[in-house]
Amino acid sequence: MxxxxxxxxxxxxxxxxxxxxxxxxTSVVEKEAPVRTSAPVQNAGGQKIDAPMPGNIVNVAVKPGDVIKKGQLLVVLEAMKMENEIVSPVDGTVTAVSVAKGDSVNAGDALVQIA
Structure with a gap:
């Protein structure tokens, strides 16, 4: 199994x-699994978006100052030959981008900060 x-x-x-x-x-058992997301940071810095898993950054779709909507693509993270789209959980303005295309990240590393 x-x-x-x-x-x-x-x-x-x-x-x-x-x-x-x-x-x-064939038997398939389906149940909801917990989804790991960053907890909102309630400070002047706003919402911090972290890498959910280790991998390589293949695309950064935003830059500081960009006004974004909830669900908008922020970063594409490749892990185990799969491309994972990291999207914004909130509306806001990008205040910092901590990664660049080609960077390697570990789970929990900061990717983007949104105010």
Whole structure:
């Protein structure tokens, strides 16, 4: 049995897949898994967006001073040969971008600050 976490329409699902051979049936168990997100920072700095996993930055779509909307693309993070879009959880203005294209990041590293 292998477990995967799949994100679909903003919700994360933990999926178990059982490998079967012949005419055996396949069973799939689906349940919501917790999604790790940055907690809002309630200070003058605003909302801090952190890397949810280690990987490489393949695109930075914003720069300081940009006015953004909730759901807007901020950064694309490649991890395990998958491109993960990091989007804004809030409306606001980008006050800092802590990464550049080609940077390697660890889980929890700061990516973008939004006021």
């Amino acid at each position: 292998k477990k995967y976490v799949i994100k679909l329409n903003g919700k994360a699902y933990e999926v178990e897949i059982e490998e079967v051979t012949g005419e055996a049936a």
